[in-house]
Amino acid sequence: MLVIVVLGGLALGRSEHLHRSPVAELADQGAVVRAELVVSGDPRISTAGFSPRLVVPVQLRVVEGRGERISLVRAAVASAPLDSALADAVVGSRWQVDGRLGAAEPQDSVVAFLRITRARPIAAPSPSWQVVERLREGLRQSVATRPEGPRALVPALVVGDVSAVSDELKATFVTTGLTHLTAVSGANLTLMLGFVLVMARWIGVRGRWLTVVAVATTAVFVALCRTEPSVLRATAMGLVALAAVGRGAGAGKAVRHLCVAMVALLAIDPWLARSAGFALSTLATGGILVWAGQWADRLRWAPRVVAEAACVPLAAQLATQPVVSALSGQVSVVGLLANALAGPLVGPATVAGFAAAGLSLVHPGLAALAGWAASWPAQGIIWIGQATAALPGAALDIPATPTSLAVLTAACLVTAWWIPHVLSRRWACAVVVLVMVLVLARAPTAPGWPPQHWDVVFCDVGQGDATVVRIGPGTAIVVDTGPDPVPVDRCLTRLGISRVAMLVLTHHHADHIGGLDGIWPGRRVDLVVTGALRSPAWAAEQVEAAVERHGVRLHRTVAGERIVVGGLVWQTVWPPLGAGDGLETTGDDGGGESSAENDLSVVARVVTPTGVTLLLTGDIEPTGQAALLATGQDLRVQVLKVPHHGSGRQDRDFLAATGAVVAVTSSGQGNTYGHPAPRTVELLSQLGMTVLRTDRSGPVAIGLDEDRWSVRTLR
Structure with missing residues (x-):
């Protein structure tokens, strides 16, 4: 106290x-x-x-x-x-x-x-910082000729430089529980110190000089990975783990060391108390100290190096899973398997990467040789991630509620108690691996989700939009992708969508196109549709480059166009031809939100194969809503996607003209914009609509089966 x-x-x-x-x-x-x-x-x-x-x-x-x-x-x-x-x-x-x-x-x-x-x-x-920059650049250059994946992953593994890691690879690592590999952690320092101290002993360094070498190596590590709070935190945790292991401290004493380090870090930087990274780092270190050693001891039938390489990431994942699930709403079912397979490859890739950085000061050829050596285990990690992420049961969505997280925490503790009993017996390990393979061969589903008869699902993608309209088994159109690839990919996977007959991007704001890289993996996309407006230009260019890269046709739609896909009818009602000609992004330095861009969102009236009618409205604001209403087009539907995430800026006459029975707002839980605005929710209710919110209910599924409506939410 x-x-x-x-x-x-x-x-x-x-x-x-x-x-x-x-x-x-x-x-x-x-x-x-x-x-x-x-x-x-x-x-x-x-x-x-x-x-x-x-x-x-x-x-x-x-x-x-x-x-x-x-x-x-x-x-x-x-x-x-x-x-x-x-x-x-x-x-x-x-x-x-x-x-x-x-x-x-x-x-x-x-x-x-x-x-x-x-x-x-x-x-x-200063000269010291210039040397650090040469080391980091030398590391990047040492793998510059390697394939794209290892070229990006090696710097991420070694110094936490994720600048070249693609969104697709990030999404793969999130699904498989390997994302911790791309962040600087205490394990990085432990590997670097272990390698340097072994080399120092090999050349005859002894006694206190080993301590000097260790201190100097730690200082170089901090500088190389940047003197940011996350790096200092990881360094402290790594030193605690190394000291505990080096002195042969028991679990109780090791945890006391960890607590001292935690209190010291909080005293230095009190803001760590609200940092998810600090919680994850502390839990991972604790899991390794308490569990990894005794688990490796039980694997006496395997080489010690292999046992430790497998048990350390397993312990870290199990200790951090409740917090990871609270943040992501997902349990990586395949994470234990992926970490067990990838664990033995992390050490060689990291050590060879550190060697490449150091050798870059000596000769670029030697650095390239070390970079080549680092790229092969890095490529293996990528292959493991891709293979395990492709399994149908790779991940399971769970509601991030206190009850579900308490159950998950209890399950992790029970699993941690059970693992040593399994590891000591070869046959038990074989049985567990077989069961895991059988479980992963079938995608896990939450009870009743997705419902059997669904026509449209409004995905929970945080503060953004992503709507899936079903055409047939495994086939749908997708309207917008949300701000991040992972949630939309997860939503489509849960719904069993393997073919996107048409992908519509209503406008080029980040909360509608940011998840584009989550659409492609494991799916065929037939057509991408956007509005005629190419603003902001940088975003339009990104979309066009991605579409071209995947060999998909791009089509620009305008009001009056009718597109039939299977039994689904898409009628574009806004914007009209020529709208927005000459528009430039508004805001300070082009950095602000443009209401004009919102008002030129693609708006469509959609009729599903079962007859459900929808009005999908993008982020259209009152000016655009009034202009659309003035065109006299038929806007009457059964389901309304409320414009602009339910913001307070709505035109009452426009909303009333839809005559919708159900209105859905798509926004992020606890978002800072106040979406949906209370006055908008009240207005929709006054107009006789049932209001459903993804920020409270999670994904929303609506269907029509033999003239009977069904509405289902995940939470």
């Missing part, structure tokens, strides 16, 4: 000191400032808004604005246009920038957000 009180006091004091500083006050006022800053992390591209921007972690050193000049050292997050000079910024470099400050939330660990309009470098990184 005393520790909790002390940590709470420290957290409160740190937060008050951070968010009541002079810079925080300028941020509250939205002040335009000139600042000097040091880049503290790699620039990345964010598509979270409606136009991509660079996002760069920085340390503010000097801020000038509103007649004040403030010297400080505070963490902040900067954003800039894609063509900004910051795109090539190197960690440790110093910049002078102009921009506008934005306020951080009380729970944020940064003093402010800075939207940059102009940036120029004023000082290069």
Whole structure:
């Protein structure tokens, strides 16, 4: 209790000191400032808004604005246009920038957000940071000639550089429980230290000099992986695990070491208390300390190296599964098998990758040889992920409710108790593997889901839209893909969709096209349909490139077009030909949401093969709704997809003209936009519609069977 009180006091004091500083006050006022800053992390591209921007972690050193000049050292997050000079910024470099400050939330660990309009470098990184950058670039170059998968995965395994990892591979790793491999963890440090210390002993280093080597290696590791909170956290956890194993500490003593490290980290950075990464790292380390060693001991009939390589990831996955499921709403059924198979390959890939980075300072040919060696186990990990993700029963959706998570936690603990009894017997292991294969050969389903007679499913894809309209067994049209590939892929897999006869993208905002890479794996796509508007241009170009890459025909639809697919009739009712000609993305630096783009969403009246009528509305807003209503087209339907996730901006006459019986809002649970707006829900109810919400109910299935309506939700 005393520790909790002390940590709470420290957290409160740190937060008050951070968010009541002079810079925080300028941020509250939205002040335009000139600042000097040091880049503290790699620039990345964010598509979270409606136009991509660079996002760069920085340390503010000097801020000038509103007649004040403030010297400080505070963490902040900067954003800039894609063509900004910051795109090539190197960690440790110093910049002078102009921009506008934005306020951080009380729970944020940064003093402010800075939207940059102009940036120029004023000082290069120190020599030490330049060496670190050469090592990271040397690692990337060492695998530059390898196939796309290993070329992206090796830097991710070694230093957590996921910049080249495709959304498709990320989705595969999420499904198979291998996603932890692409994040910097204590295991990375353990592998690096183990390799370096073995080499040091081999050349004759002994005694205290080994400690010096270990400390120096740890410092290099932190610099190489970036001095970010997640890396420091992983380093602490790795050192705890290494110390416990090295001293032969029992599980109880090892857990005490872990608790001390956890308290120390929270004292240094109180914001870790709300970090999912901190929870996952702590649980994974605890699982390894408590379970992995004794499990490996039971596998005495297998080589020790193989036993440890298999048991460490198994323990980590089992310990973290409840938290992972709370975050993703999914249990990776295939995760245990995938981790057991991939585990022995992680060490060779990581060690060879570290060697490639180091050898890049000596000779690029030697680095390329080490990179070649690292790429083969990395390719094996990818093959394992792809093969296990393709199994019908790879993953099971569960509602992230307290009850289901409590049951899952209990199941994980029972499994952890049961595993040692199995591992000690070869025949028992063989039986378990056989049972797992049989289970994975058939996709698990939640009771009653999907319902037998469904015509349309509004997928739960978070803060976005994805609608599936059934044509026949395994065949459907899909309207929008949500913001992320994983949820839409999961939804289609659950519904058994192997053929997408038509994919419609109502407009090019990230919450409608961001999940596009989740459509392709394991499915045939016959046709992609978009509106005529190509704005924002960057998003339209991404869509067109993806469609061309997969060899699918792209068609642009306008009002008045009628498309018949199987027994389904699609009638485009909006936008009219020529609408939006010359439109440019609005908002500051192209970064804001454009109401004009929303109002030119593709809107369609759809009749399913069973006769269910739908109005799918994209993000059309009041101006567009009124203009569509004025065309006099028949908008009467039974089911309405409420425009713009149920936002508060709706035209009452437009909604009334649909005469819908059921209205569905698609939005993310706990989203910060307030979708659906209470006044919109109330208005729909006043118009006699039953309102269903994916943020509360999960996916919504609606069907018609022999003139009988059925509405089913997963939650």
